[in-house]
Amino acid sequence: MSQQMPYAPVPPPPMPPYQQPPKNGMGTAGLVLGIIALVLTATVILSALGGVLGILALVFGIIGISKTKKGEATNKGAAVTGVVLGALSVVAAAAITIASVFLVNKLGDDIAKDLDRLEKEAGSTSAPLDPGTEESADEAGPEGEAANGKPFTIDEVAEWEDGVSVSIDKIAKFSPSDVSAGHEKGNDAYKVTVVVENTTKKNYKLANLMVDATAGENGTPGSQVFDFDSGLELNAGTVAPGKKATLVYGFSVEAGAKSIDLSITPDFMSEPVVWELKTP
Known part of the structure; x- marks a missing residue:
């Protein structure tokens, strides 16, 4: 009797290539910072802080968009929204700062003019003279x-x-x-x-x-x-x-x-x- 050869073992199916999770942190950070920056800018008093956060929102949003183009992130919409909100916050903060400086300068000029006027009036007015005399x-x-x-x-x-x-x-x-x-x-x-x-x-x-x-x-x-x-x-x-x-x-x-x-x-x-x- 001839000896039967055993079958070769079936190799396991190949493993799918490893896929890294999307790096959406930058785009998300840009969106969150953009929202906070716009809210702070709207308060006027905290507009300077809103402008700073707006710049950060721009930076993180641009990085997030770059990552979506490379396929490393999937939240392009959030990143774009962060860039837009950040830009609006920076522009609004700059406008408020310029307007504030103008108003402060104008107020200072008005106060200086009023003080000069009062000094002139104080120097030109006094008690009445006694009738019929020069004293x-x-x-x-x-x-x-x-x-x-x-x-x-x-x-x-x-x-x-x-x-x-x-x-x-x-x-x-x-x-x-x-x-x-x-x-x-x-x-x-x-x-x-x-x-x-x-x-x-x-x-x-x-x-x-x-x-x-x-x-x-x-x-x-x-x-x-x-x-x-x-x-x-x-x-x-x-x-x-x-x-x-x-x-x-x-x-x-x-x-x-x-x-x-x-x-x-x-x-x-x-x-x-x-x-x-x-x-x-």
């Missing part, structure tokens, strides 16, 4: 009284060191019309004629003149009356250098007052002067 009335009291301790009278002129002078021409009683404003029923109404002279070298705005009235033993404040029918309008306009302006003010004060104290200030930086006007 400064630094001794004038807080009520704007003259150096002799008494208020100005209707025949006296108050002059401030900035060159504006004021005098009272006359006071007259009148009856406000039905269309007047500011008059209280039961009060007496008076017209006061004020003459303003501008001896400075620049225009003087009449809107800067502040006129207030009090009356009675208790110094009750009076209210200003506006009455077009009686010639009492809002005093506005400008007095040119070397010129005068005549203004008429109306006041409603408590009935029976024997005198009215009229306080006048040429601007808010100057000392007021008070005239004691006997009622007609």
